[in-house]
Amino acid sequence: MRFAEHWSFATVMATRDLAPTIREIVLKPDAPVGTWPPGSHINIAVLVDGRPQRRSYSLVPSMVEGTLRIAVRLADDSRGGSRAMWALQAGQRLEITNPTSLFEIDWSRNTYCLIAGGIGVTPMLGIAAALARKGLDPIVHYAVKSRADAALHEELADLLGDRLLLHAADVGKRLDLDATFRALPADAIAVVCGPLRMLDAARQAWRDAGRRPTDLCFETFGSSGRLPTSDFRVRIASTGNEIMVPRDRSMLDALNAAGYEVISDCQRGECGVCAVDVTTVEGEIDHRDVFFSAHEKQTSAKMCACVSRARGTVTVDTLYRPDQLPGAAA
Ligand SMILES: Cc1cc2nc3c(=O)[nH]c(=O)nc-3n(C[C@H](O)[C@H](O)[C@H](O)COP(=O)(O)OP(=O)(O)OC[C@H]3O[C@@H](n4cnc5c(N)ncnc54)[C@H](O)[C@@H]3O)c2cc1C
Numbered sequence: 001m002r003f004a005e006h007w008s009f010a011t012v013m014a015t016r017d018l019a020p021t022i023r024e025i026v027l028k029p030d031a032p033v034g035t036w037p038p039g040s041h042i043n044i045a046v047l048v049d050g051r052p053q054r055r056s057y058s059l060v061p062s063m064v065e066g067t068l069r070i071a072v073r074l075a076d077d078s079r080g081g082s083r084a085m086w087a088l089q090a091g092q093r094l095e096i097t098n099p100t101s102l103f104e105i106d107w108s109r110n111t112y113c114l115i116a117g118g119i120g121v122t123p124m125l126g127i128a129a130a131l132a133r134k135g136l137d138p139i140v141h142y143a144v145k146s147r148a149d150a151a152l153h154e155e156l157a158d159l160l161g162d163r164l165l166l167h168a169a170d171v172g173k174r175l176d177l178d179a180t181f182r183a184l185p186a187d188a189i190a191v192v193c194g195p196l197r198m199l200d201a202a203r204q205a206w207r208d209a210g211r212r213p214t215d216l217c218f219e220t221f222g223s224s225g226r227l228p229t230s231d232f233r234v235r236i237a238s239t240g241n242e243i244m245v246p247r248d249r250s251m252l253d254a255l256n257a258a259g260y261e262v263i264s265d266c267q268r269g270e271c272g273v274c275a276v277d278v279t280t281v282e283g284e285i286d287h288r289d290v291f292f293s294a295h296e297k298q299t300s301a302k303m304c305a306c307v308s309r310a311r312g313t314v315t316v317d318t319l320y321r322p323d324q325l326p327g328a329a330a
Contacts, residue, residue: 005043005100008098012025013026015088022073022074022151023072024151026069032066037103038129039105039123039127040100042097042100043056044094056221058126061129105191107130110188111187112127114192115175116192117195120221121156123193123219125159140156141180147166189215189217190217196222199220203290204294218290227286232283232309233313236317251306252274262274269289270291277302285314289304303316
């Protein structure tokens, strides 16, 4: 675990829909949580299929003192965490962690370009407000599939005026990352939060614009991939044992449940700690991490077990060498 986490109870104060698939939830923690860096999130304990799980939600600045505001997108093709969040009613109790931030933003620059894709807008409101308070004029590009999906648009517009640029695909407005990054002054920082495809495109455009990789900050929310989420098989190279990874579990969970002790840290496809060596692929790997480069993903010599998936069968070497391999006697 990367952060010292402190779990405590909170009560759901109110819920309201901000867009057809985005629901605002206001929480009142039992104990005051103090201040937190802009862009922070909390973890929330949820029951998914009766199993305790955790999901993370970015904090949106709250109008009511002593409360925490989040906005949750109802995810289709999902294990059910967001559905559990959508089922919450005012008065319900739940367990949350103290706020913490994964963004590593250098706050000393003069120019900030914030880019939000879909629900990736949630951390941006707090970050934009913090920059505005410092007297800086951040530009926010907000890309959505349709104008109706643009939750928090009015609040951002009130804060930023014409420095908020909405790119709604249904009215033919698409964000041009190459042009956006090339137009930035040399000391600019870009902060990106959005789906994996957007992050990959942003990283490529940032590189192509000849900018320092460390000046691009990003956070990943989810692990959606190119292929639909489905069952696949993992074969252990040293034994030939095969493990089924069901669609509602990660490869990391399936390997650990089978006794292969794959170590992990972030479990969001960012740190690479859970990467396993891939020896053969019968089918196709769907890399859902932001750890490996496009070239590494193409060669598929490794995959992040926490988020990446496959179609077919993948043979891996987990580097786990116990005296008695699990299932070897079976
Ligand atoms: C720091 C942080 C901040 C976040 N902030 C927000 C926020 O403000 N608002 C918000 O709505 N969400 C936020 N999220 C995402 C949120 O934590 C949940 O992931 C989201 O609600 C979906 O949960 P789920 O259980 O419904 O979907 P999941 O089952 O987690 O599915 C999410 C995606 O993962 C894929 N997937 C499904 N099953 C698997 C599997 N077995 N293995 C791998 N991938 C799979 C699916 O294709 C789907 O697209 C944040 C995440 C992080 C890490």
